[in-house]
Amino acid sequence: MGYKPDLTRDDVTPKSFYMNRRQIMAGAAGLAAGGFAAPALAQNGLDPNTFEEITNYNNYYEFGTGKEDPARYAHMLTVDPWSVVVDGLVDNPGTYSFADLTDGMTIEERIYRFRCVEAWSMVIPWNGFELNQLLEKVGVQSGAKYVAFETAYRPEEMPGVKFPVVEWPYVEGLRLDEAMHPLTLMATGLYGKEMPKQNGAPIRLVVPWKYGFKSIKSIVRISLVEDEPPTTWNKANPREYGFYSNVNPNVDHPRWSQATERVIGAGIFASRKDTLMFNGYEEQVASLYEGMDLSEYF
Ligand SMILES: Nc1nc2c(c(=O)[nH]1)N[C@H]1C(S)=C(S)[C@@H](COP(=O)(O)O)O[C@H]1N2
Numbered sequence: 351m352g353y354k355p356d357l358t359r360d361d362v363t364p365k366s367f368y369m370n371r372r373q374i375m376a377g378a379a380g381l382a383a384g385g386f387a388a389p390a391l392a393q394n395g396l397d398p399n400t401f402e403e404i405t406n407y408n409n410y411y412e413f414g415t416g417k418e419d420p421a422r423y424a425h426m427l428t429v430d431p432w433s434v435v436v437d438g439l440v441d442n443p444g445t446y447s448f449a450d451l452t453d454g455m456t457i458e459e460r461i462y463r464f465r466c467v468e469a470w471s472m473v474i475p476w477n478g479f480e481l482n483q484l485l486e487k488v489g490v491q492s493g494a495k496y497v498a499f500e501t502a503y504r505p506e507e508m509p510g511v512k513f514p515v516v517e518w519p520y521v522e523g524l525r526l527d528e529a530m531h532p533l534t535l536m537a538t539g540l541y542g543k544e545m546p547k548q549n550g551a552p553i554r555l556v557v558p559w560k561y562g563f564k565s566i567k568s569i570v571r572i573s574l575v576e577d578e579p580p581t582t583w584n585k586a587n588p589r590e591y592g593f594y595s596n597v598n599p600n601v602d603h604p605r606w607s608q609a610t611e612r613v614i615g616a617g618i619f620a621s622r623k624d625t626l627m628f629n630g631y632e633e634q635v636a637s638l639y640e641g642m643d644l645s646e647y648f
């Protein structure tokens with residue numbers, strides 16, 4: 351992950367920002383010797399979904415279970431001010447404002463494949479910083495083995511939480527080495543704009559090699575813990591959703607195949623494609639799971 355342009359939340363208009371980045375990267379490719387692409391260019395074989403697609407087809411059950419509910423209701427969420435509690439096995443626990451939490455972080459663009467366990471997918475140009483930067487800042491203590499995350503729970507702002515579809519608040523977790531991996535992003539925006547509320551404003555996790563439900567939205571608590579933390583979908587249905595939930599085309603969901611995915615926005619032609627091991631990030635992440643039976647640790 352060598353190429354880190356210093357972008358801020360206020361960077362110009364979203365479209366021109368985005369076009370400029372692509373032009374810059376195309377230029378970099380032209381200059382690179384021996385046809386060798388800079389690391390950031392590897393993500394550019396990917397053709398992102400449109401802003402409209404990314405912000406109108408969402409899963410955010412706190413605002414309803416329909417794909418269009420988050421776009422309709424997430425405006426009710428107050429995201430400023432926002433604070434995040436960091437606690438557990440850390441040197442600098444506390445309640446961090448959004449500004450304090452993101453202070454000093456290198457914000458960059460990451461164009462990632464995004465694969466929902468429901469077998470649809472998109473490509474999303476996120477803006478954010480590596481979670482490992484934040485973990486470094488708060489100081490992970492030696493006993494910590496997992497990172498637990500929690501979403502805001504605000505019945506007065508979230509019309510979906512009156513339904514017990516899952517247990518609220520939404521919680522997720524990663525093993526510490528997964529959390530430290532350079533692909534693991536704390537996303538604060540997309541297409542160069544602040545994070546849209548339906549996508550998990552003001553800050554959400556993005557773990558591109560795992561099914562989408564691991565990428566928890568609107569985070570209010572990050573805890574460094576010793577034991578594997580409970581996770582929402584695993585609690586709701588442990589037979590169908592595991593803690594690891596790495597994208598794996600060879601392990602079917604008990605009720606549907608995971609071998610292929612429906613590409614959102616692809617239209618009636620070329621609307622399905624083969625799902626890739628670790629969602630296409632096998633080379634970068636497979637070593638995290640050496641010795642684990644990937645069909646068992648779903
Ligand atoms: N708090 C919270 N986070 C969540 C969810 C949710 O319902 N609540 N849905 C998850 C699921 S199933 C998916 S596929 C992604 C969807 O992210 P997107 O709407 O930005 O595409 O968010 C994940 N994070």
Ligand SMILES: [Mo]
Nearest residue numbers: 466467562563
């Ligand atoms: Mo999902």
